[in-house]
Amino acid sequence: MKIGFIGLGNMGGPMALNLVKAGHQLSVFDLVPASVQKLTEAGAKAFASPAEVAAQDIDMLVTMLPASAHVRSVYLGENGILSTVKKTVLLIDSSTIDPQTAREVSAAAQKQGNAMVDAPVSGGTGGAQAGTLTFMVGGSEEDFARVKPILENMGKNIVYCGGTGNGQVAKIANNMLLGISMIGTAEAMNLGVSLGMDPKILAGIINTSSGRCWSSEVYNPYPGVVETAPASREYTGGFGADLMLKDLGLATEAAKVAKAPVTLGATAQQLYQTFSNQGQGGLDFSAIIKMLQKA
């Protein structure tokens, strides 16, 4: 298939490479020449703007951008995708952004005849390279059926979330709960150990009880409890605290629009902001336990 791809950073780059490896013909754009070069070396063709990529003879177009403002500009701006794209091109935005922007951009695309789905991912840069990402897809069932085979070249878990914007909703709802559970696990582990318990015994009890969660079982923030977790390698690798901060920011902002109280979500967002300001935003997000411990 002929596919356009815009946004070739830490996530978009390896995703686009996986599409090339799967045999697709790629037309690409990124502001950073070095990022573009990796793709052209693999056989992709580079263009000078989103509008130029969109003007090519392509079947689908994938975007992977840092934030809502970029998505808005790349799709709706002067040299944006919608200014040149043909009606037959199916648009896929894999950026993680707020649901409202996703719905507005999608509505603009549909107004001029283009199908569009939002398909944010989880799985990190490791998953992007290995092609094992999870895609959460919002759009019509018909469009989901069309994009699924393509997304399977980049991920192994392609989940249908319902109408437009619901991919974003699912991602921020899940990640908000993840942020809360992680801090909750950190508080429970630190409390128990401070009161004299062995961390492995405590984790074992929680993991067979009603407190168990992904953060306690798979990704325990206490060093040495789970050998494969970032906590056991000084909080390197994994999902950065600043990325969690971004997702909690999206969740609390969407909650304002929805008039849905998220008291723990908002508190979690503040704690990650405090942690980030202390210069720790580059560590894995489970490192938040360090903020609870005595200096």
Place this chain on the structure above:
Amino acid sequence: MKIGFIGLGNMGGPMALNLVKAGHQLSVFDLVPASVQKLTEAGAKAFASPAEVAAQDIDMLVTMLPASAHVRSVYLGENGILSTVKKTVLLIDSSTIDPQTAREVSAAAQKQGNAMVDAPVSGGTGGAQAGTLTFMVGGSEEDFARVKPILENMGKNIVYCGGTGNGQVAKIANNMLLGISMIGTAEAMNLGVSLGMDPKILAGIINTSSGRCWSSEVYNPYPGVVETAPASREYTGGFGADLMLKDLGLATEAAKVAKAPVTLGATAQQLYQTFSNQGQGGLDFSAIIKMLQKA
């Protein structure tokens, strides 16, 4: 075996009955005559005070009391257990109380030669009746080995947590995380549904992602998502919100003593207090989602 049992309420009553059914000889006490009668009808012998029960020719003595003040009084008070008990009697306190009190009472018992373990339970009145409780046991490994066979007459999961008081520590750490996860799940589900998602689809995604937890999988607070959860029967049965409030109170208090920050735990405690004041403390604790929804 000959066993003393003090505290025959909603939890202690059925626990004591299970010991009788298992063939043990019970000497019992409770302030409420009707509670005592159920046990005497089953074959137990009743006495007029904790001190009288403790004075009998018994091997072990179990207490199941509402709060720290009762434990302190029943063990250390004028007519208390320690005033009459023989040194060979192994003491088991199954009340849920703060770890400090557990350790102080245990130290007093050991000072006069009595072995003692703390063994709080989870599993609710249903588990007490069915004999399927989980016991979290703090004390020496030797004492744990002695009490395990007896506890197995009342529960199916007997977990060793380390030294004295650690049973209480494990319970409050787990339940604090449970309270946080439940509110987090309620916030995430309500946010997602408010933004247009189907609750079952959202729960399905969370439960296969990093947000998954016991509260989302087994006990989802959104009605209709898990058929067997209290949310699907109007929040009746289950673990009452006021009991969760009590456990969060113990956890935050222990956290003060340990100088361990529990920001989400303390916020959860306040939210349950607010919910309780609105007259909802008798509902299952997953009903906290009602406080997030529009009136």
Place this chain on the structure above:
Amino acid sequence: MKIGFIGLGNMGGPMALNLVKAGHQLSVFDLVPASVQKLTEAGAKAFASPAEVAAQDIDMLVTMLPASAHVRSVYLGENGILSTVKKTVLLIDSSTIDPQTAREVSAAAQKQGNAMVDAPVSGGTGGAQAGTLTFMVGGSEEDFARVKPILENMGKNIVYCGGTGNGQVAKIANNMLLGISMIGTAEAMNLGVSLGMDPKILAGIINTSSGRCWSSEVYNPYPGVVETAPASREYTGGFGADLMLKDLGLATEAAKVAKAPVTLGATAQQLYQTFSNQGQGGLDFSAIIKMLQKA
């Protein structure tokens, strides 16, 4: 002077009337005919769009709009002010919006040669009618000197806050602290009274001690403590809880952009959201104390 005025609602209407009363010639616009009529009856001239008002021979132009999106659209949109306004017209936006939007719109105005200040108000509809509003003005000192005499026709306290956007910053910083202090006062009063104190004695002690604040002295949320406060007239009149919710929303959003932790501010925002969802958003914001009291 010849002045344009766009936005004639509960705040803008009486503000514009005060300009008419002060002898200025007004050119006005609002979407609601009844709002326009009140001004035309007083002698103002009505026009069909913001662009038409801006096209008149005017010296200054005041806007008073509900939210950022309206400001953006009224200034930058197709039929917006900047499409027709002459360079000599000084623009004054009195809407309460986020500082970023204020700065973006102001930059756009200045780019095409128009001076602009942000001048949000406090004092409510009562202050708007009585001409006793406080204006917090952001912009150059020169422009401040020009707008001050005009603003004095609508308010009695005209405060210079520094460069563009700082009027908005001052307002949201002050109102965030107000929201926090109000909930804090409500918690302290309710706690003290629940523990047996007389509310007037407690307020008296706080007001001569380090806990004193505007919310405890002037606007005490406990009924009967301050006769002139909304609490003493069942929380009617005053500053609505939903308006406080809006300002806390602006503050927490600006805090994200500034990467400034506002943990109490964000918690206050969530508590007002919860209160609003319980159907209480129309009451004065001091009514938040009702959420703390037993049902």
Place this chain on the structure above:
Amino acid sequence: MKIGFIGLGNMGGPMALNLVKAGHQLSVFDLVPASVQKLTEAGAKAFASPAEVAAQDIDMLVTMLPASAHVRSVYLGENGILSTVKKTVLLIDSSTIDPQTAREVSAAAQKQGNAMVDAPVSGGTGGAQAGTLTFMVGGSEEDFARVKPILENMGKNIVYCGGTGNGQVAKIANNMLLGISMIGTAEAMNLGVSLGMDPKILAGIINTSSGRCWSSEVYNPYPGVVETAPASREYTGGFGADLMLKDLGLATEAAKVAKAPVTLGATAQQLYQTFSNQGQGGLDFSAIIKMLQKA
């Protein structure tokens, strides 16, 4: 007058000295010999235990102790005050403790015929030395009239708070509001400055607006805004963060007993705990603003 005084630390020491200076005869006790020596050098007579002090021919007895456990032990313990004190002695406890303990100890005293008031202070070690403390007094009006002249030898503001325990209630309610207001002021100042405002201008606006509070006016946490505030001398002197943490601990614990939600109070307590764990508990409590700033 003949007065007993127990507890001669940083606060009690200078308070007792002021009583000596006022011409009273003092019988004193403290565990630390150096603290006792300062008083005996000034003319007081030392004794070997609280019970011995209480057994002297005295009119009143003042205690100034670190926490509830000490008060309980000094009054009710084996060598405690109540074991020897004559019925005519009026007891004054100036420790800051939880209201329940204050009421229990007072009830025990009254049961054996001794009048007792709780009279916690504010004003710090500076106020203790200068004799300018504020006393918040709980007890009968008659007893208040009797203790007032004596307390005026140690303070300048003697406030009647109502029945037994209300001195403690007033103090913790005020100090909880103070802790909340201080963090709120820190958040508002840091937010405004991060968004580009001059700190003095921002403080000026807040202090003439609805956000004003003692923390913004007298004790502003931003350096340089109030020359006499600890913020302008690197947060030395003043009221230590760890003392605020203690008072917030008492307030949140009393709130549990009263079933009064204090969501901001509990969050403030957690933030001070976090700050203390980062090794900052010895700084003035306004230094909490450092936790909000970028590292």
